[in-house]
Amino acid sequence: MKKIGVMLALLMLGVIVAGCVEQTQTTTTEGIEETSDTSTPIATNTTSRTQTVVSHYPVVVIDFAGKEVTVNKEPQKIVSLAPSITEILYFIGALDKVVGVTKFDNYPENVQEGRTVIGGFSDPNIEVIASLEPDLIVGTSMHIKYLDQLEKIAPVIIIDPKSIEEIYEAVELLGKVTNKEEKASEVVNYMEEMIEETRSKVKGAPRVKVFYIVWSDPLMSVGNGTFIHDLITIAGGENIFGDAQGWPQVSVEEVLSRNPEVIILPPHAGISAEDLCNSTLANTDAVKTGRVYTLSSDDIVSRPSPRIIEGLKEIAGFLHPEIFNFTYQPLICEATTG
Missing domain, CATH: 3.40.50.1980 (Nitrogenase molybdenum iron protein domain)
Structure with missing residues (x-):
């Protein structure tokens, strides 16, 4: 009888361990594998690859108007309120996310094709913008007067460079909020190299x-x-x-x-x-x-x-x-x- 008791105890212990293993596997699908120390989660290999994408957001930035703007997820539908903004988004590889542009946008070639024209630079059509259901709107200081209306539609980032250095900042800021930081850095590095080369030649x-x-x-x-x-x-x-x-x-x-x-x-x-x-x-x-x-x-x-x-x-x-x-x-x- 004592042997049977020991065998039953071992069997029950195996069921408990199996249940714990199964529970750990279920937790892993949620993003992390919990350990006894819940303050120190250990990412599995599969989860680590997923977290690399997810962990970039939410992104909090301070724009050129001094506003704190939170972007909770990678923008999939962006409205650009200025040709210069569209150009920056093109150079950092985020043009495919742009759904709305102004009637003055002309670069890259045929940029208006397949996109909705939301009006002029200084007079965007708020109703048209809202109809696009964007998850990010990017404008300049010209558009601060529309801020209350635009922020009811989506997060609004204001960029307004006045110098070469501030153009770098604008490129990096948009790279950050669109998850294109690496490409944005490449663009800034190229600009800096060309400028330094010119300075060197005229020295x-x-x-x-x-x-x-x-x-x-x-x-x-x-x-x-x-x-x-x-x-x-x-x-x-x-x-x-x-x-x-x-x-x-x-x-x-x-x-x-x-x-x-x-x-x-x-x-x-x-x-x-x-x-x-x-x-x-x-x-x-x-x-x-x-x-x-x-x-x-x-x-x-x-x-x-x-x-x-x-x-x-x-x-x-x-x-x-x-x-x-x-x-x-x-x-x-x-x-x-x-």
């Missing part, structure tokens, strides 16, 4: 005095604290209005007194290079020597996205053609007026 070269025309009437230029000013400086130039801040309105007399050696303007500045021949600015060294350059696109300097590097390459070529093997047809004025 020791004479600084070229530059007047950048943002708009012709009223005459507007760029000052310190803008990414265009940064591009001019990195490319080996001296912005003649670098002592101003932002986007200063300037007078023709000021331009003449500072006498730029190079004038740069975008295609849509309200004035062409040829128009300068018949203006008072014809008395600047830039016009006299034919060193008036028109960028290939407004977007490569006006949009704070990784494409700013394209703008840098063009500006560097304008300022130091001998260093960057740049050729450009000089402006030839048949006659100038005072």
Whole structure:
């Protein structure tokens, strides 16, 4: 009888152990394998691979408006409220998540195809945005006035870079919330390499005095604290209005007194290079020597996205053609007026 009792005891012990093993396996499907010390969960191999994806979220970030924004899961439907934002999302590999763009989005090519146009840059259609049921909306400071309405639809992140460094920050922030941090780092590293390469090439070269025309009437230029000013400086130039801040309105007399050696303007500045021949600015060294350059696109300097590097390459070529093997047809004025 004593032997039978021992055998029954062993049998019951086996059932208990088996039950514990089965319970542990069931717990594992929930994400971790519990041990006697519940404060120290041990991840199984299978679960570890799952946790690598899940553990990235929720993500909490501070956006450019100083708001704390929580993104609880990887965004699958993103609405972009600015072309520059769409471009950043493209470069970090998150464009496939974008469901809404503005009517001004034009990069990459055919970006509007298969996506809903949610209105203009400054006047997005809130109802259209809501109909897309996004799980993330990304805008600029232009859209803060719509914040209350937009936050009822989805988390809203505001990015508004004013310098090259802040473009890096914007790329990294969007990389973080879209789970594209590695790609975002690659993009920033590439930008930094191109900028450092340009700086290195112009090091020791004479600084070229530059007047950048943002708009012709009223005459507007760029000052310190803008990414265009940064591009001019990195490319080996001296912005003649670098002592101003932002986007200063300037007078023709000021331009003449500072006498730029190079004038740069975008295609849509309200004035062409040829128009300068018949203006008072014809008395600047830039016009006299034919060193008036028109960028290939407004977007490569006006949009704070990784494409700013394209703008840098063009500006560097304008300022130091001998260093960057740049050729450009000089402006030839048949006659100038005072």
